[in-house]
Amino acid sequence: MSASFERGINAFKEVIDAPVASFFSSCVHCGLCAETCLFYTETGDPQYAPIRKLEPLRRTWFQEYTLLGRLAKLAGLSKPVTDEELAAWSPLVYDSCSMCGRCSMVCPVGNDLTLMIRKMREGMAADGHAPEGLITATTRAVTSGSPAGVKWVTVQAQTTPMKPPTAASRSALPTSRANSSAASSRRPRNSRSSA
Amino acid sequence: MNGLELLTWARGPGLALALGICVFGVILRSVEILALGRKPDLAPARAVTPGSGWRTIFSRSLPPPGMLRRAPLTYLGGYVFHLGFAVTLFFFVPHIELIRGVLGLSWPGLPNSLIDAATIAAILAMIALLIGRLVDPVKRLLSGGGDWLAWALTFAPLATGYAAYHHWFENYALTLALHILSIELLLALLPFTKLFHVVSLFMARWYNGDIAGRKGVAT
Structure with missing residues (x-):
């Protein structure tokens, strides 16, 4: 078990509280959450059923926090959550959920699936299974203060007033001048009156 | 053990055992859930x-x-099954007599013809929901052993009760014993x-x- 995977599973265990346990206990797999999920309604692909996106978190709950699940684990009957599985689930938990909350609003047993997705992301991030772009943006935010990685040079370039163009620089940019004059000549003469 | 002996066991020790496991299990599972507690939410509501x-x-x-139109089988099947099951369970006169014997509480029952209709409606709804589960790609993907087990545990008392009431089989005592045993299995595994x-x-x-209320969402 890698250190990051252990961190991820520990984060899963930490985010499971009484509401989450009651939600997983109540699900009867009626599939109504899928009927509201835009990722399912637009694609028709059943893997986007919201409750399915939570499967690794559900198994962690069952194996750690129920007597039956613990007994099954002791007897070697349960399927443990693996690092590879979490990697495979990353597109479902991040890219296929906008946290819009539709599923949480229609679930007939009252499961707040959106909350559980948010909680599951905590474990996924701890295990390093957040999307690459999100990880680098976070790292940049921590190291430089800017998620976009903006440095002083960039700020300076923007705040320093540009020098007025010299004759030499003018002749070096013939196309841009030509374009701008063309654009101004294309402007309709009556554009003011229509405003 | 013949039908009558089985019936005697089911009505006596069997029922006590099943009720005991059910009550113990409900308390255990409720504690399992509630003992996890909630972290204090430091954000003001x-x-x-x-x-x-x-x-x-x-x-x-x-x-x-809009949801009824989107998933009519799930909603209508669900309503008909749950209501039919509840009516049969709580308003069939022999059931009320049993509850009176155990808890001392009783209420007026419904005519047998109405109970019969409710049972048939519940059975048909359950069959429709089972077919829906087998056919619908989402439900098929989500369903596991636990879903089929839950269906079978619920269907058995309805089917055996209907068979016993209508004397489908010659050995009435055995049919009734099987009905009571199926309920006891349901109770113990619930x-x-x-x-x-x-x-x-x-x-x-x-x-x-x-949770929605804390976020300022009206419920």
């Missing part, structure tokens, strides 16, 4: 909405606008299967409404 959780317990029993939603859904709905 956006709105003070007392009773938001309690209202959600009731409001979630109705389909949200806390440890998906059937536990009959208890936990009240917690889940309450939490959902409470």
Whole structure:
């Protein structure tokens, strides 16, 4: 078990509280959450059923926090959550959920699936299974203060007033001048009156 | 052991055993859930909405606008089955007599013809829901052993009860014994299967409404 995977599973265990346990206990797999999920309604692909996106978190709950699940684990009957599985689930938990909350609003047993997705992301991030772009943006935010990685040079370039163009620089940019004059000549003469 | 002996066991020690496991299991599972507790939410609540959780317990029993049309089988099948099952369970005169014997509580029953109709409606709804589960790609993907087990555990008492009432089989004592045993199996396994939603859904709905209420969402 890698250190990051252990961190991820520990984060899963930490985010499971009484509401989450009651939600997983109540699900009867009626599939109504899928009927509201835009990722399912637009694609028709059943893997986007919201409750399915939570499967690794559900198994962690069952194996750690129920007597039956613990007994099954002791007897070697349960399927443990693996690092590879979490990697495979990353597109479902991040890219296929906008946290819009539709599923949480229609679930007939009252499961707040959106909350559980948010909680599951905590474990996924701890295990390093957040999307690459999100990880680098976070790292940049921590190291430089800017998620976009903006440095002083960039700020300076923007705040320093540009020098007025010299004759030499003018002749070096013939196309841009030509374009701008063309654009101004294309402007309709009556554009003011229509405003 | 013949039918009559089995019936005697089912009515006596069997029932006591099943009820004991059921009560123990419900307490165990409820403690398993509630003991996990909740971390204090350090953010101030956006709105003070007392009773938001309690209202959600009731409001979630109705389909949200547009959903009935989107998933008619799930909703209508669900309603017909649950209501038919409840009517049969609580308003069939022999059932009321049994409850009176155990708890001392009783209420007026419904005519047998109505109970018969409710049972048939519940059985047909269950068959329709089973077919729906087998055919619908989402439900098929989600369903596992626990879902089929829950269906079978619920269907058995309805089917055996119907068979016993209509004397489908010559050995009435055996049919009735099987009916009672199927109920006892249902009771004993209820806390440890998906059937536990009959208890936990009240917690889940309450939490959902409470969480939404804190965010300032009307329920």
